[in-house]
Amino acid sequence: MIKDFELFTPKTLDEALTLLDKYKDECKVIAGGQTLILLMREGLITPKYVLNIKRIPELSHIKSGKNGVRIGAATTHRAIEKSPVMKKALKVLAEMEKRLSYIETRNWGTIGGNLCNADPAGDPAPALMALKASVKMASVSGERTMALEDFFLGAHKTALKPNEILTEIQIPSVPPRTGVAYDKFNIIEGTVATAGVAVSMTLKSGDGVCDDVRIALGGLARTPMLAKKAEKVLRGKKITDSLLKQAGQKASAEAKPISDISASAEYRRELVKVMVARTGSEAFARAKKA
Amino acid sequence: MKEILKIKVNGQSHELLVKPKTLLLEVLRDHLGLTGTKRACDSGACGACTVILDGMAVKSCSILALQADGSEVMTIEGLATGNELHPLQKAFLDHGAVQCGFCTPGMLMSSKAMLDENPKANKQQIKEGIDGHICRCTGYNSLVRAITDVVKGEYKEVK
Numbered sequence A: 001m002i003k004d005f006e007l008f009t010p011k012t013l014d015e016a017l018t019l020l021d022k023y024k025d026e027c028k029v030i031a032g033g034q035t036l037i038l039l040m041r042e043g044l045i046t047p048k049y050v051l052n053i054k055r056i057p058e059l060s061h062i063k064s065g066k067n068g069v070r071i072g073a074a075t076t077h078r079a080i081e082k083s084p085v086m087k088k089a090l091k092v093l094a095e096m097e098k099r100l101s102y103i104e105t106r107n108w109g110t111i112g113g114n115l116c117n118a119d120p121a122g123d124p125a126p127a128l129m130a131l132k133a134s135v136k137m138a139s140v141s142g143e144r145t146m147a148l149e150d151f152f153l154g155a156h157k158t159a160l161k162p163n164e165i166l167t168e169i170q171i172p173s174v175p176p177r178t179g180v181a182y183d184k185f186n187i188i189e190g191t192v193a194t195a196g197v198a199v200s201m202t203l204k205s206g207d208g209v210c211d212d213v214r215i216a217l218g219g220l221a222r223t224p225m226l227a228k229k230a231e232k233v234l235r236g237k238k239i240t241d242s243l244l245k246q247a248g249q250k251a252s253a254e255a256k257p258i259s260d261i262s263a264s265a266e267y268r269r270e271l272v273k274v275m276v277a278r279t280g281s282e283a284f285a286r287a288k289k290a
Numbered sequence B: 001m002k003e004i005l006k007i008k009v010n011g012q013s014h015e016l017l018v019k020p021k022t023l024l025l026e027v028l029r030d031h032l033g034l035t036g037t038k039r040a041c042d043s044g045a046c047g048a049c050t051v052i053l054d055g056m057a058v059k060s061c062s063i064l065a066l067q068a069d070g071s072e073v074m075t076i077e078g079l080a081t082g083n084e085l086h087p088l089q090k091a092f093l094d095h096g097a098v099q100c101g102f103c104t105p106g107m108l109m110s111s112k113a114m115l116d117e118n119p120k121a122n123k124q125q126i127k128e129g130i131d132g133h134i135c136r137c138t139g140y141n142s143l144v145r146a147i148t149d150v151v152k153g154e155y156k157e158v159k
Helices: A013-026 A036-041 A077-082 A088-098 A103-108 A111-117 A124-130 A228-234 A241-254 A265-289 B024-031 B087-094 B104-117 B123-129 B140-151
Strands: A006-008 A027-030 A049-052 A062-065 A068-072 A134-139 A142-147 A152-154 A165-172 A178-185 A195-203 A210-218 B003-009 B012-018 B050-053 B056-059 B072-074
Touching: A013 A027, A013 A049, A013 A134, A013 A165, A027 A036, A077 A088, A077 A103, A077 A111, A088 A124, A088 A178, A088 A195, A103 B050, A103 B056, A103 B104, A111 A124, A111 A165, A124 A178, A124 A195, A124 A210, A178 A265, A195 A265, A210 A228, A210 A241, A210 A265, A228 A241, A241 A265, B003 B024, B012 B024, B024 B050, B050 B104, B056 B104, B087 B104, B087 B140, B104 B123, B104 B140, B123 B140
Parallel strands: A006 A049, A027 A049, B003 B072
Antiparallel strands: A062 A068, A068 A165, A134 A142, A134 A165, A178 A195, A195 A210, B003 B012, B050 B056, B050 B072
């Protein structure tokens, strides 16, 4: 049973920020609420005030410009999945969304809500981190931007201050000869990832040498994380299957998985070895064609 | 603390006083008496509560009613045209895609939204279109067969 609360439905972001600044911790921001309503029903969150930002027009957009792509925080998963902007290297975002929960949830749930929930195993975070995405936050005192990997402070903890709203996800232009892939392992399709791996690889021209790489892991630590030691294995090297395997082993060593209902920590450590090699191989193949 | 909700359901406009915590599902079932939409898992996992909101299939157990203010909703009660069943309903009947029937309203609403968006859905797309639904009788194959026949044009819509 959900506890009573007062609902605010502001029409503009400014109005929303003023309200949030007034009530801060007593107020919970709702976008699609596909997780929040569940938590409120379980009594795990009992806000006095709820701030509905679902239909604030300035928070729902997908804009493509010369500096990259900007996605409003209240953009639905399904809008991203179906957006014509998600082509070439960004196709990975459409592929990732397609495997996130179910159509009904993607139709109403938002990308910003997903990131603010900071589920360690959420799908968008690794894919966006591989793409070097950053997040823009706003409060009455102004805006700030940070790299997505710095946004996550712990399981279900973010860098958002009590008076801040996540407003936009910014993805910089993807360099040429870059391939990006995301894969997740889950026993039942549509459920949360037991482990998720995203790899973005940029090649030097012609010779199959890795110029730059990002390897992002989901469900393998208290927060989504970059496997920086595994990246080092690949950077500057000619990509081969055995090198990708080595990267997988490094990623497995630096991951900090936990045991839960889906899998043991040991199982996840094995999983990540295979997944980094496999996803890396896919990113490599895409980079060669890009 | 109640607020006014303006909502159009199956073509009919309503103005209701609801508490902010009221779910869309509760408005449909408890306020409007449209009990075709089912309450089951209450956690967005089973699909039984699916309705079409502004053209999209959504889980009405996971949406605050006031977030749907100004929207247009179609429930299972709005699917048939008078006494004439919707092609999907006819196909479900012919294929025995209804067993205990509890998941059926949700399945039908998602199937309708899917075919409205993609009338030529193939078998894989049909499976993806209903994969957010659990049928406790496990009648999935007959559901896919029924929807496939509608795609093939074997059931005509009455205008």
